[in-house]
Amino acid sequence: MHRSTRPPLAEVLGVEVSLLQSGMGGVAGSELACAVSNAGAAGCAGGYKLVGEALSAMLARLVAGTDRPVGVNLIPEVVGDAELERQVAQVLAETPRRVHLSFFGMPRSPVLAGVAAAGRAAVVQVGTVEDGVRAAASGAVVVAQGIEAGGHLLGTARRDDLVAALRTRVPDACLVAAGGIGSPRQAARALAAGADGVLLGTAFVVAHESRAHPVFKAAVTGAGAHDTVITDVYEIGWPGRRHRVLATSVTADPHQPRTFIGRTVVEGRPYLIPRFSSAVPTEATTGRIEEMALYCGLSCADVPEERAAADVVRGFAPVLARTPVLAGARHPDNRQHPDNQQQVENHGSR
Incomplete structure (x- = not known):
């Protein structure tokens, strides 16, 4: 595949490895x-x-924790246009230019133009070709999320199919693959499909530095792809989205009462957690963790243990680093990985 006119993600964002960490609310502090x-x-x-x-x-x-490029993830559909614009304005005012803005879903208001005018990089995660084309037209890095991904799903396409379709439509865009990537082999497969980098979520849920609850981390490291389901039961706080989670007693029986099953704390403020809440269990959460939304992608089979975030990055560097010597390792064999043979239909949906 011809790549000479298209820079890798690392070059676009000014980093060394073409790898994005998912800005998972609650987990990614x-x-x-x-x-x-x-x-x-x-x-x-x-x-x-x-x-x-x-x-x-x-x-x-x-800003105090790193002097390198880093991002802030925002979610347009859960806050609405006015609040999103307020969040964006605050990030732009209170951070240096090395902080990029990442959006989960295409913003409904013209915030991307404001981000570009401020000289900031923008990253937009999408689940459809149409949204990807719109995001690319704004100059944003486009993250193509396949249904292999854990968490909230933005579309219905498989990762490599979406990447390939977007590469055809936006040949010059910086395109990142997301969903089911837990190993360098899967990263190389995504690059071969047309991506310029990858995004990892599940692999970082179990990182030492993640705020995920220990029970959540243990469930992910002990799971295989067949232990995940696509469902819409965890809708309180984020209605209208299917999500891939680990199967629980709640996904098995969506007719249970919506009683409170736990408590959590976010930036010093306490909150109650009802059954069917979209809130992720963090280290500040107490209660019935095993019934909460345990977001997990098909890549869990490749993340059998908790690791330091730096070790995760180091493991992918031979495939994703922009160093010329390492870049030659981008395309190992393109054999079918077991994760991509898993069933991805709508198990567990109501």
Whole structure:
């Protein structure tokens, strides 16, 4: 595949390894984001619904924790246009230019133009070709999420199919593959399909620096791809999205009462967690962790143990580093990986 006119993700974001860390709300705090960036990849802290003092506190830790390129992830559809614009304005005002903005889903308001005008890089995760074309037209890095991914799903296509379709439509865009990538072989497969880098989520859920609850981490490292389901039961707080999670008693019986099953704390503020909440269990969460939303992608089969974030980045560097010597290792054999043979139909949906 011809790549001479298209820079890798590492060059676009000014990092050494063409690897994005997913800005998972709750799980991806400043500690994880900074550890990934300090290791040479592009870390990302989850902004989720944070605004005002809570967002300022997170941004201060992020800027203090690394002097390298790093991102803040925001979610347009859970906050609405006005709040998203407020979040974006706050990030732009309180961080240096090395902090890029990452969006989970295509923004509904013209925030991307404002990000570009401020001289910042933008990353947009999409699940459809149409949204990918729109994101590319704005100059953003486009993350193509396949249904192999853990967490909330933005489309219905497999990762490599979406990457290939987008590469045809936007040949000059910086394109990143997401979903089911837990090994260098899967990363190389995504590059062969047309990607310029990869995004990892599940592999970083179990990183030492992740804020995921220990029970959540243990469930992921002990799981295989067949232990995940696509369902829409965890809808409180984020309705209208299917998500890939580990199978639980809640996914098995969606008719249970919506009673409170736990508590958590976010930036110093306590919250109750009802059954069917989309809230992820973190180290600050107590209660019935095993019933909560344990987001997990098909890549769990390749992440059998908890590791330091730097070790995760180091493992992918031979495939994704922009160093010329290492770049030659981009294309090992393209054999079918067992993860991509898993069933990805809508198990567990209501």
